[in-house]
Amino acid sequence: MACSVVTFLCVVACFGLVQPKATTIEKRSSVCYGDLGCYSTGAPFFSQYRPINFLPQRPDEIDTRFLLYTRGNRNTVHYLNPKDHNSITNSPFSGGRPTKFVTHGFLENGQVVWLHDIKNEFLKEADYNVIIVGWGGGSGLPYTQATSNTRVVGAEIARMIRLLEQYGGAHPADVHVIGHSLGAHVAGYAGAGTRNLGRITGLDPADPYFQYTDPEVRLDPTDAMFVDVIHTDGESILKLGYGMKEPCGHVDYFPNSGMNQPGCSKDVIESIQIDGLYNGGKEFIACNHLRSYKYFNESINSACPWQGYKCDSYDNFKRAQCMPCSAGGCGYMGLHADRVKPARGTNHVMYYLETGSDAPFCRYHYSVRMSFGSPFGAHTWSGHLFASIHGSDGRLQNTQLTTDPVEIQPGKTYGFVVTSPNDLGRVTDVDVKWEHQHSILNPLSWNPFNLRHPSVYVSRIQVVHGESNSQFNLCGATSNTHIETQGTMNFARSC
Template sequence: MMWLVVLVLIAAFLPTNARILSEDQAEVLHTTHKRSSVCYDDLGCYSTGSPFWSIHRPINFLPQRPEKINTRFFLYTRSNKNHYSQLIANSFNSIRNSHFDGAKKTKIVSHGFLENGFVNWMVKMKDEFLKADDFNVILVDWGGGSSFPYTQATANTRLVGAEIAKLISVLQKISNGDPSKMHIIGHSLGAHIAGYAGQQTPNLGRITGLDPAGPYFENTDKDVRLDPTDAIFVDALHTDAESLVPNIGFGMSQAVGHVDFYPNGGRDQPGCNVDPLTHIQVQGGLYEGTAQFIACNHLRSYEYFTESINSVCPFEGYSCDSYDHFKDGTCHMDCSVLGSCGKMGFHADELKSMKNAHGKKFFMETTSRSPYCEYHYIIRFTLGNPSGSHQWRGELKANIHGTNGQLGQRLVTDDYVYFDPGQSYSYVIAVPHNIGTIKDVTLQWVHRGVSVNPFQWNPFNLRHPKLYFQRVEVISGDTNQKAAFCSVSGTESQVQRTLNTKC
């Protein structure tokens, strides 16, 4: 099955002349060979030269004709939630006769490769927007230009971005639409479409890149991809930051916004490692199930964003230099310090005015299925060092009890680790609910010896390896609540220990 996926990907990225050409594709190939630029009236001129040709873009095409791409704009408001009105930039009456209101905020949503403006995720996002407020919600359909090969679709994004910019300009003239109140949300190739639109729209308010496409964009010139200069505020959400080959990753790890969020480290999203049959059963259809199997990590970005619009859970992210340091609890999770925390998704614009947050990466954990948001806690413990204590190897579990419930016994170490007497250790634990005011903590560890280390041997379980939990501190990343508990004497031998005496 994996080889089939790889072959499909190779076919998607092959140049058009490597396969049987349709009449329209043959025309594009002929155009590419005969000239290196093309102009489309008021949508501008396009070249296959630098910076759009580079080592990262060895096969390059010009955008197809506007008639072929057939970009369309569908407007929804609370007055027409379920029935769109089509906005046509060259038809002022289509705008005058619509429900577009220039005094309201506007959300413009674009799909990516192999999709169109009627895909389920865009409809769901539209519904969540209108549940939150009476926005102008415009769904962009460029399905005529988003199909195979990928290299042609990437070229077409430039023209689609120009068409969005043109529409915004007309909305500004006809209905007093304010670009600073406009927010473009794009998934995959749609993220770079948003960037192109922003390049041509002075004072555009915000762009959100949902797992911006990596192939043909990562490490390219900023004029080729989404970057912070494309809007007043640019945020990006990375969920599939693996390389395309050999890991079959569709997103990018490169930071491209004022702030960049990396849930679960930006790759390997929980729940995406199930078999294809399970994906088909859960999604309720062959097409969506197959898409989830091939690109589950990539698609999670729009699921996270959609849920964040009306979620009571904050989708809090924490500034850190790496995901490993975030998991180890070595980064400060103090949201009272401006710019150290930020909400991923819809509410990320709270960081817009926090200049000290710009340029930072934010990390958080999610669950494997909706609702995805989790609450984060740092657990730090210090081991005692009484006479006769030793270094031991094992895994640690913890349970935190609070006024709103408990964590439940959780494994906090990713692997077997060595614990040294007198040393301190910290880990991040994520739970799907706020456990309230912390009352006590139960720690449990399981000894795991190493066969190559004779000092860790425990034949016939004659020895009883012990750790001495002297102090434990729990910090809520979301509320900044802190609770510290100490062992009465710090010298009791402990395999499982509940600490409830405050220090």
């Protein structure tokens, strides 16, 4: 029943089955709002991906508000009013500081807790102007109306940046706009209306009515000098995935494949017990989608680097084909993504990484490459591999290297990625455990009455510490260490 309700709500929200207020229905195809510009329901804002289209509501209905915080007024809001220049000149704003705009998405407003959590982390990290953008008057149902309203909100942010430049001494290159879901596309419109905007961070940009549309309609790399995007909920909307899987930045980060985040499989009762009725309901319906702003928030002051690995696919990343990441092959998801920027004209550089299921989410990555020997009598077996990695600063115990059984062929090398919540330091040795598992479809893997002793022969293990690029090559006591099913062997000899 719960799933049916969620599906119904999604259809209602995403496809506009709830009609807007009568005052917002427009028969004409365009509308102008003074210095915020004119808006049309025609192409490219009408397409096969946008079959239902509304004109944006009036700015006074959307009621966009700009809440300024600095280290001098961390807990006391100062409102910036675009119609009152004194609200800028007599404010704590300083053009000598970098400026962060942060905005929300569908069904939220400027008072939601996560916006203020990010504001607090920013002010802890450095001396910023932090401006929370609330547009709760225009972010409600139907979703199709909210998507149209994002265009006006983006224009209002662009206007505010011009006013801060004129009356506060700001520089657009020092401005960074961060938006979640619909807010990511708001940020894109703000950038399209601002020359030389420094940076946009899209936090799981909304999929419905944006994915596969013309770049003018959605966030894209032309919207700022640097656009970085975190994708966390890229499943199809038919499977209740709310975020884009389509790359739309200079760099695009795909934690945990960019679709299903660890820890997001709780049922509705468990979610409500942990987070309360409102937040628990949100977590149950949109946990993957919300993870993007949680990851970004943690990245601001995390000692763990949130390192991502440039790769052409998540599968190849998981096979350890993209580590080590020398020569600029690493990125840093979150606030510090601007430490690594692609060459001019390069877009959609894709990075992959893993996270934990609970905060703190950041993980240290290790690639484990196992080379299997092929002595006389060696056979191909299917089963599970486990590794315990011991280092100078910690250990990672009995980690299963893949969810599914691995078919191990003699003479082949297989790569895996494992993670640790802590930096293990210099790797000293590795324990390898092997468990045979037969396949119903492969009679050669059967072992009736345990008459055979399925064994694998490991000749060499290479461990790469992803964050430091340090490599450790380890061998067993013999050139082909023999491991029977359920057995464990230690690899500590440098080779």
